[in-house]
Amino acid sequence: MMKICVRCLYNTTIPKITFNSEGLCNYCQQYDAMDLQYPTNELGKKSIDDYVAKMKEDGKGKKYDVVIGISGGCDSSYMLHLAKKVYGLRVLAAHFDNTFNSKIAVENIHNMVTKLNIDLYTHVVDNNEYQQVMRSFFKASVPEIDAPTDLGFATMLYIACSKYGVKHIWEGHSFRTEGITPPGWVYMDAKYITSIYKMFGNGKPLKTLPLLYLHKWIYWMVVKGIKKYRPLYYLPYNKEETKKFLANEYGWQWYGGHHMENRTAYFANNYFLPKKFGIDLRMCEFSGLVRSGQMSKDQALKEISVPKPIDKSIEDEIRTRCSFTEEEWEQIWKMPQKHYTDYPTYKRTFERWRWLFFILYKKGYVNRSFYDKFCVMKEEKLNTKHEK
Numbered sequence: 001m002m003k004i005c006v007r008c009l010y011n012t013t014i015p016k017i018t019f020n021s022e023g024l025c026n027y028c029q030q031y032d033a034m035d036l037q038y039p040t041n042e043l044g045k046k047s048i049d050d051y052v053a054k055m056k057e058d059g060k061g062k063k064y065d066v067v068i069g070i071s072g073g074c075d076s077s078y079m080l081h082l083a084k085k086v087y088g089l090r091v092l093a094a095h096f097d098n099t100f101n102s103k104i105a106v107e108n109i110h111n112m113v114t115k116l117n118i119d120l121y122t123h124v125v126d127n128n129e130y131q132q133v134m135r136s137f138f139k140a141s142v143p144e145i146d147a148p149t150d151l152g153f154a155t156m157l158y159i160a161c162s163k164y165g166v167k168h169i170w171e172g173h174s175f176r177t178e179g180i181t182p183p184g185w186v187y188m189d190a191k192y193i194t195s196i197y198k199m200f201g202n203g204k205p206l207k208t209l210p211l212l213y214l215h216k217w218i219y220w221m222v223v224k225g226i227k228k229y230r231p232l233y234y235l236p237y238n239k240e241e242t243k244k245f246l247a248n249e250y251g252w253q254w255y256g257g258h259h260m261e262n263r264t265a266y267f268a269n270n271y272f273l274p275k276k277f278g279i280d281l282r283m284c285e286f287s288g289l290v291r292s293g294q295m296s297k298d299q300a301l302k303e304i305s306v307p308k309p310i311d312k313s314i315e316d317e318i319r320t321r322c323s324f325t326e327e328e329w330e331q332i333w334k335m336p337q338k339h340y341t342d343y344p345t346y347k348r349t350f351e352r353w354r355w356l357f358f359i360l361y362k363k364g365y366v367n368r369s370f371y372d373k374f375c376v377m378k379e380e381k382l383n384t385k386h387e388k
């Protein structure tokens with residue numbers, strides 16, 4: 001029997017779900033705990049103000065106070081406005097180009113940095129190299145075909161900080177609008193990407209895809225002192241209002257869905273994950289919006305019952321750029337599902353070094369969700385094959 005949470009959309013298909021006696025799921029309970037830990041009232045405001053004062057102190061004698069990654073999406077675009085216009089920070093915007101940007105994303109990035117007069121640091125990966133990495137993920141039959149972009153993006157932020165002596169990265173994540181992804185659904189680390197590429201790639205060394213190798217990451221945190229901060233945790237953040245605001249103020253354009261500003265993200269979220277793995281990431285996003293009162297549960301259930309739109313030209317582009325024939329592509333869909341726990345990763349190392357990451361979390365170098373999901377939860381408990 002399928003059981004659904006009394007508040008959000010999560011049901012018994014979600015890994016590691018439990019319900020309390022009132023029928024409230026553990027993810028809603030986690031949400032409520034985070035809502036208390038990260039208040040959006042006067043306390044939250046003071047918390048950001050204090051943090052910004054410290055950032056300005058750290059930025060003295062440097063050209064920038066903060067590096068902010070921009071994808072052209074709503075959250076990252078708003079972060080640029082927030083940092084510069086509201087908090088008066090000297091911002092370096094940084095963009096990782098996986099060569100699959102949508103036209104709208106490129107225009108949004110251009111509009112935001114031009115109108116805000118913010119410098120832009122861009123890292124473009126070699127397209128052949130990226131296509132080979134993506135091809136190897138398809139052959140590995142795992143859900144994380146877009147993880148090389150996510151990790152490339154995260155690593156590039158440290159590279160930009162390191163280059164300009166910046167000690168702070170702002171992330172546009174909000175658990176109130178993005179929700180909480182169940183552990184075991186999607187995973188990423190540098191060892192995972194390199195081991196899959198070693199097994200299924202063309203043997204050429206990776207030269208342009210930035211990866212967060214553990215020794216480098218620890219160096220950037222401990223020696224360079226680069227910290228991460230999520231200001232939206234402390235602010236009332238309404239997604240619909242923000243989109244309207246950005247459109248009016250900056251000529252920013254909506255691209256039709258969370259993380260859909262890029263063609264590989266679009267393909268992964270709209271098509272590959274639901275079709276091959278039965279994972280619909282809208283479950284997380286809509287549940288977050290329902291929990292924070294930005295969407296009604298009825299509306300969310302109605303919207304989620306409609307399959308996401310798929311643009312066939314994007315699928316064809318990804319297939320041909322990853323050098324699959326139509327027959328091989330058919331096989332990709334039929335191959336048995338694999339999980340990150342089937343491949344070498346840093347996961348066990350993160351668990352062994354839990355004490356270190358706890359200190360790094362407490363000191364503001366890594367975020368809470370990383371510590372909880374990567375260090376505290378044990379790998380053997382996460383080996384959940386996805387039910388279609």
Ligand SMILES: [Zn+2]
Nearest residue numbers: 005008025028
């Ligand atoms: Zn719930």
